[in-house]
Amino acid sequence: MLTLTVNGQQKQVDVENDTPLLWVIREHLQMTGTKFGCGAGLCGACTVHLDGTAVRSCQTAARDAVGKKITTIEGLTVGGKPHPLQDAWIAEQVAQCGYCQSGQIMQAASLLATNRDPTKAEIVAHMDGNLCRCMTYGRIQKAIIRAAADIRAKSGA
Amino acid sequence: MTHIERNSLRRRSFIVGASATGLAFGYVAANGIKDALAAQSFGPTAWYSIGPDGIVTVMVGKAEMGQHVSSTMCQIVAEELEADWSKVRIALPNNDPKYNDPMLGALITGGSWSTRMNFETMSRAGAAGRITLIEAGAGLLGVPVGECRASNGQVIHSKTGKKVSYAKIVADGKASKTWTPDELKAIKLKTPDQYKLVGVAVPQLDIPSKTNGTAKFGIDTMVPGMLYGRPVMPPVRYGATVKAVDETEARKVKGYVKAVTLDDKTGTTSGWIVAVATTYEGAKKAADALIVTYDKGPNANVSDQTIIDEAKKLQASDAAGQLFVSQGDPAAAIAGAAKTVEAEYLTSINIHAPLEPMNATAYEQGGVWHVHTGNQFASRTGGIAAAALGVDPKNLVLHQYFMGGGFGRRLDADMVIPAVLASKAVGKPVKLIYAREDDMAMDFTRPLTYQKVKAGVDADGKLVGLQHDVVCAWPTARWGIPEFLTPAVDKKGPLDGFTVNGADFWYTVPNHKVRAILNELAQRATPSGQLRSVAPGWTFWAVESLIDELAHAAGKDPVDYRLAMLDGAGNNAGGAKKLANALRTAAGRAGWGSVTLPKNTGMGIACVSSQERATATWTACAATVEVNPTSGAFEVKKLNVAMDLGTVINPDGVKAQIEGSTLWGMSLALFEQATLKNGALQATNFGDYTPMRMSEMPELDISIIANNDPPSGCGEPAVTVVAPAIANAIFNAVGVRVRSLPITQAAVRTALQAKKT
Ligand code: FES
Ligand code: FES
Numbered sequence: 001m002l003t004l005t006v007n008g009q010q011k012q013v014d015v016e017n018d019t020p021l022l023w024v025i026r027e028h029l030q031m032t033g034t035k036f037g038c039g040a041g042l043c044g045a046c047t048v049h050l051d052g053t054a055v056r057s058c059q060t061a062a063r064d065a066v067g068k069k070i071t072t073i074e075g076l077t078v079g080g081k082p083h084p085l086q087d088a089w090i091a092e093q094v095a096q097c098g099y100c101q102s103g104q105i106m107q108a109a110s111l112l113a114t115n116r117d118p119t120k121a122e123i124v125a126h127m128d129g130n131l132c133r134c135m136t137y138g139r140i141q142k143a144i145i146r147a148a149a150d151i152r153a154k155s156g157a
Numbered sequence: 158m159t160h161i162e163r164n165s166l167r168r169r170s171f172i173v174g175a176s177a178t179g180l181a182f183g184y185v186a187a188n189g190i191k192d193a194l195a196a197q198s199f200g201p202t203a204w205y206s207i208g209p210d211g212i213v214t215v216m217v218g219k220a221e222m223g224q225h226v227s228s229t230m231c232q233i234v235a236e237e238l239e240a241d242w243s244k245v246r247i248a249l250p251n252n253d254p255k256y257n258d259p260m261l262g263a264l265i266t267g268g269s270w271s272t273r274m275n276f277e278t279m280s281r282a283g284a285a286g287r288i289t290l291i292e293a294g295a296g297l298l299g300v301p302v303g304e305c306r307a308s309n310g311q312v313i314h315s316k317t318g319k320k321v322s323y324a325k326i327v328a329d330g331k332a333s334k335t336w337t338p339d340e341l342k343a344i345k346l347k348t349p350d351q352y353k354l355v356g357v358a359v360p361q362l363d364i365p366s367k368t369n370g371t372a373k374f375g376i377d378t379m380v381p382g383m384l385y386g387r388p389v390m391p392p393v394r395y396g397a398t399v400k401a402v403d404e405t406e407a408r409k410v411k412g413y414v415k416a417v418t419l420d421d422k423t424g425t426t427s428g429w430i431v432a433v434a435t436t437y438e439g440a441k442k443a444a445d446a447l448i449v450t451y452d453k454g455p456n457a458n459v460s461d462q463t464i465i466d467e468a469k470k471l472q473a474s475d476a477a478g479q480l481f482v483s484q485g486d487p488a489a490a491i492a493g494a495a496k497t498v499e500a501e502y503l504t505s506i507n508i509h510a511p512l513e514p515m516n517a518t519a520y521e522q523g524g525v526w527h528v529h530t531g532n533q534f535a536s537r538t539g540g541i542a543a544a545a546l547g548v549d550p551k552n553l554v555l556h557q558y559f560m561g562g563g564f565g566r567r568l569d570a571d572m573v574i575p576a577v578l579a580s581k582a583v584g585k586p587v588k589l590i591y592a593r594e595d596d597m598a599m600d601f602t603r604p605l606t607y608q609k610v611k612a613g614v615d616a617d618g619k620l621v622g623l624q625h626d627v628v629c630a631w632p633t634a635r636w637g638i639p640e641f642l643t644p645a646v647d648k649k650g651p652l653d654g655f656t657v658n659g660a661d662f663w664y665t666v667p668n669h670k671v672r673a674i675l676n677e678l679a680q681r682a683t684p685s686g687q688l689r690s691v692a693p694g695w696t697f698w699a700v701e702s703l704i705d706e707l708a709h710a711a712g713k714d715p716v717d718y719r720l721a722m723l724d725g726a727g728n729n730a731g732g733a734k735k736l737a738n739a740l741r742t743a744a745g746r747a748g749w750g751s752v753t754l755p756k757n758t759g760m761g762i763a764c765v766s767s768q769e770r771a772t773a774t775w776t777a778c779a780a781t782v783e784v785n786p787t788s789g790a791f792e793v794k795k796l797n798v799a800m801d802l803g804t805v806i807n808p809d810g811v812k813a814q815i816e817g818s819t820l821w822g823m824s825l826a827l828f829e830q831a832t833l834k835n836g837a838l839q840a841t842n843f844g845d846y847t848p849m850r851m852s853e854m855p856e857l858d859i860s861i862i863a864n865n866d867p868p869s870g871c872g873e874p875a876v877t878v879v880a881p882a883i884a885n886a887i888f889n890a891v892g893v894r895v896r897s898l899p900i901t902q903a904a905v906r907t908a909l910q911a912k913k914t
Contacts, residue, residue, distance in 0.1 A: 016411060019438045023436065030379055032373070032377035032379075035374075036590070037513070039842075042842055082368075090368055094364075095364050098364070098366075101368060124852050128850050133510060133848060134512075138816055
């Protein structure tokens with residue numbers, strides 16, 4: 001038994017220590033917003049936050065997430081209020097098949113948490129590990145820029 | 158295996174009547190009306206329904222894989238229905254034939270056909286619903302029907318402004334009507350100037366759920382008590398058999414249940430095993446721990462080179478293949494030509510790799526099998542699952558989901574076989590998920606293609622004769638559905654038109670032959686599939702490269718040279734001029750001939766009539782590419798794409814599709830290559846099969862040309878136009894020609910070195 005903190009809630013899971021966090025979240029806890037794309041750290045579909053930092057849950061052993069705050073796409077909406085990135089994703093009509101987008105949004109959220117005015121080059125550098133097979137890259141960039149502006153405007157910066 | 162009944166809708170009536178969930182609207186076979194009415198309801202929902210809350214739910218029989226076709230279909234219905242867009246929802250049907258595509262007679266999504274084929278049917282369904290609601294609404298308002306109209310989910314009495322909502326009319330429960338086929342046909346549909354939703358960039362209905370994790374894909378299926386399976390794939394793509402399985406190590410894995418060796422009666426798979434465990438991580442560990450002895454079968458020595466050698470041998474034989482195009486006498490024209498040009502064009506094996514790996518969840522309940530998976534060809538896939546189980550297809554329900562990418566991969570049915578056979582073997586529900594490595598190794602690939610062209614030009618450089626041979630595996634022939642094959646013009650039996658489409662271009666060439674040749678060796682070793690854009694992805698690679706070569710040889714401008722051949726003569730009337738217009742647009746937007754490019758930078762042009770001649774979308778691309786003349790390294794700076802696709806239902810959706818497919822075209826042209834070695838596909842994961850990343854994206858400029866022609870597909874054509882535009886740009890930059898896809902730095906360097914010596 002491991003105790004994990006997912007989106008602010010304590011969860012007991014009966015898994016082996018080395019089970020990838022991805023399968024714990026998706027299958028054991030049945031929170032399916034986090035996606036499996038490659039299982040090898042190559043696509044970013046499984047991206048979640050550990051204490052606010054974006055990590056590949058397929059490359060994170062469940063044991064290593066114990067005692068840390070795990071945030072998934074389901075936890076990005078706080079109190080029914082979508083994250084500015086989620087609004088921007090709709091405004092820019094980013095998603096095609098949508099399968100990569102949970103991971104894209106989680107990856108982008110970790111960028112905006114520390115950089116509220118990223119340049120295009122910074123966005124590309126931060127996002128390049130997240131594959132989108134539908135190639136929605138242009139809209140992802142626009143949505144991140146829009147969300148950043150939105151966050152700055154709201155905080156009066 | 159699957160019988161495709163075309164055009165079955167022509168004999169159908171349309172009925173509106175009460176159902177369990179409100180008011181249902183749907184087509185029924187003429188003889189089915191009585192039954193449907195007698196049953197008081199014909200739900201759950203055929204085509205669409207309106208609930209007492211006014212929510213309009215449209216059953217979309219089209220696979221939603223990111224092209225937003227579900228939303229587009231809703232837009233078409235909602236336009237004529239006068240529905241309130243904020244109240245429209247998508248529902249995905251199972252494989253019941255009542256949801257079949259009215260034109261194709263099956264549940265299938267591909268070929269960019271959806272919008273074109275369904276536009277009128279969906280429009281009439283919406284209009285019949287609107288008229289029925291107006292009649293019922295007028296009754297409720299106590300006013301004459303003729304004085305009422307519908308707008309935004311309400312019936313309005315024009316004189317007094319009195320209104321009643323669709324929700325109220327449905328709640329009242331009295332609306333009901335049967336439309337005969339003739340009455341349906343007599344409905345006057347809106348003209349484009351009356352459109353409120355068609356042509357408007359309304360927000361796509363499927364997008365919000367894809368930003369918060371709630372969109373459900375096949376892989377998200379959860380069934381109580383289910384076990385997990387991971388396939389163990391054989392060391393060759395096809396033809397292996399399992400000799401022995403040693404489970405000693407696997408048994409040590411926590412939760413291990415069993416290894417199921419598949420006895421696949423459909424022949425879709427060969428030599429597959431499923432490791433079943435109580436968890437997926439357990440199934441994965443067990444799969445790795447199984448020690449399997451195989452007989453690798455007859456294809457273990459087949460590699461890329463073997464396939465190419467065989468293709469060349471076939472092409473050299475006059476007896477091989479069948480004719481797809483035969484016009485005039487190219488042999489004589491070429492023999493009498495002032496100059497002849499011969500060239501070979503190749504494209505590599507490519508794999509789909511949608512981001513959601515293949516998966517399916519299967520179980521039996523009360524004598525009925527249930528399979529949950531996102532699939533583009535539910536009719537056939539359900540049939541194959543039933544055949545693998547040996548049950549009547551009537552007793553198998555395929556449940557549809559959003560697809561985490563399709564691109565043609567989910568037209569195939571392989572993923573349901575390990576799921577149903579494993580579930581049958583363990584007597585419990587099984588959720589089967591391919592690891593990425595399994596998904597890549599067993600892809601139904603875009604086949605390796607070899608094309609040989611022989612062209613004759615007159616003293617002016619004009620193309621007077623062309624012989625074009627296309628040799629590859631035949632993806633569609635593998636399906637065994639005769640209706641999907643094309644009769645050969647030389648009467649030598651059916652050919653796979655999905656290997657030569659596009660070669661029947663709109664240029665006027667007086668003497669022209671196109672021969673389709675099946676490479677059986679490749680067909681056996683690498684069962685091929687439909688990969689986004691299919692044949693035009695390779696035929697235009699050859700045609701548009703060749704035309705460029707001929708233009709340069711004649712000392713003519715490649716745009717002018719093409720325009721001269723797009724004269725619209727004879728049966729090229731109409732289309733050729735639209736293509737010429739798209740060509741001018743892309744060239745103009747790029748500044749063709751007017752901008753001064755830096756040294757070693759070139760602009761290349763290409764234009765295509767993908768997908769099929771009968772359903773062409775008119776697309777052109779200008780590519781700007783900078784090449785390092787020493788190393789051969791190159792960078793695509795910009796792609797200008799222009800597309801004429803008739804009626805545009807959702808301009809932003811169209812733009813999104815063009816963006817994605819343009820980048821797909823570039824990804825295939827430069828970054829994606831799988832090879833076959835000793836019968837096995839050499840691609841394991843996104844480390845060695847490498848679709849384009851964000852950092853590799855060029856600048857894009859997209860022009861949409863909309864006229865009021867019937868809508869044509871926009872998700873595939875751009876895939877086909879980019880590769881030749883890039884190759885032509887490289888030629889213009891540094892004077893070397895690459896004739897093999899993908900275009901690599903090494904290939905450019907080799908060509909540069911050959912030019913120097
Ligand atoms: S699934 Fe984790 S990076 Fe691809
Ligand atoms: S939207 Fe399909 S993979 Fe990104």
